[in-house]
Amino acid sequence: MTATTTADLPADEEAERAARWVFSPVGRAIAPFRRYWRDHVRAGVDHKEVVAKIATECPTTPRYMLMTMMSAGIAILGLLLSSPAVVIGAMLLSPLMSPILGVGFALATGKQKWLKISAKSLALGSVAAVLFSALIVLVSPLQTVTEEIAARTRPNLFDLMVALFSSIAGSYAMIRGREGSIVGVAIATALMPPLAVVGFGLATLNWTVFFGAFGLFFTNFLTIALTATIMARLYGFRTTLSSRQGWFQNVGIFFIFTALAIPLGLSLRQIAWETNSQRIVKNAIQSEFGERARISEQAIDWDSEPLAITATVFTPDFDTSANADITADLKERLGRDVTVRVEQFRVGANPGAAEQAELARARAAEQAAATERQIAAMVSRMVMAAGVERGEVLLDRDTRRVSATARPLPGLSLEGYRELERRVGGDTPGWTVNLRPPAQPLPAISLGEDGPDEAGAAAEVTTTWAARRIGLPLVLRGPEEQTAALATRLRAAGIEIAQVESVDQDRIAIGWASLPQ
Known part of the structure; x- marks a missing residue:
């Protein structure tokens, strides 16, 4: 790709332009400055080399996509942690400077093919950054709107100025051959955090955050690209655009900046009023x-x-x-x-x-917050243990009780459900946990000489627990004396005994009197 500067224009057209400026009052006033700018500022710029450099870095490459996604990943983690240092560190990886400057320079030079390549690269990188950020948020336990995230959902005039100054610095560095990672950070700062927040809004379905951050990204993108266009025009990067087209482009840029500045100024005014x-x-x-x-x-x-x-x-x-x-x-x-x-x-x-x-209140609030976290963790454990949805878990704060009816889990015994209930209580003292297991067959109680042996005693504990949770009456079958004693113990524990049968055997069989249909 090549660029034709003012010096490459036909002699007649150049002379006509110069005459128009010379004989106009404005032209005579700024003629010395124009000569200085032409002879001392623009003269040292190798337009072809600059255009070639930007153009070669604009296409979408695997490296570009990888670095964009990694930058977005670090940025969203910094936003979730509300760590400005991490967010700034992510900008060191962002390669967004080249394609967005490519859009600006392509607009100035009128290169349609270059514009399409740069715009495509920027669009693909932006979509990849949003989707990768959303993926990280989906698998992250942290999905709270932090201060760093909220700060990027209300664009204002200061954000436009940040993008403006970043673009001036980036364009100047590119034109003068002094581009580097620090200049890239300046532009990425205006683009990558809003893209990461757009991903956060998408993952959490928070459309207020989504559209607020997208508005900031769109504002910054337009500002940077159009500012780069102006810089390119100032430094003589003009080719296929006619005078009429250039005039229309200048007017369009002016109106776009005005259209952006008015609502952003009103937003800044509202923020100032709130402060x-x-x-x-x-x-x-x-x-x-x-x-x-x-x-x-x-x-x-x-x-x-x-x-x-x-x-x-x-x-x-x-x-x-x-x-x-x-x-x-x-x-x-x-x-x-x-x-x-x-x-x-x-x-x-x-x-x-x-x-x-105030300190006492802060400690109480911190303790209350810690308790709420414990309760939330307990409810989450109950959801997993019972295999149910969150809405099927009953939480009673007044009686400090949490309960749920477990779905059948293949291979899990009543003793396994009892162990799950114990784990649900975890580190939340003072709460009663009731996990109602399925009405599975009850374990038989093996007997020794004076009553249940060690295994039988464990089976009796499991039976007592299951009968309390399920609430169905029991049928006992076994030696008369041992079975009668067991029935007495179970009734004392509040369990209904529907039938007691005397059978000459070395264990007590226990069953449900009736099962739910």
């Missing part, structure tokens, strides 16, 4: 309770109407009119209808009382 409102709310609450009080938590529901504000305050003195006073103050200062609910906790008047109360 300022957070400060106003905090000051209003603090003023109401005084310096001795401490605000522990503060939350604002920006989507509610009226604006819902909640807070937790540690204070030495209760203020019964706090909600009404703060509501009136914030309604005037924010210019919106608000509802305020402040939860007050009374603490001592000494200077450190509020801090101590």
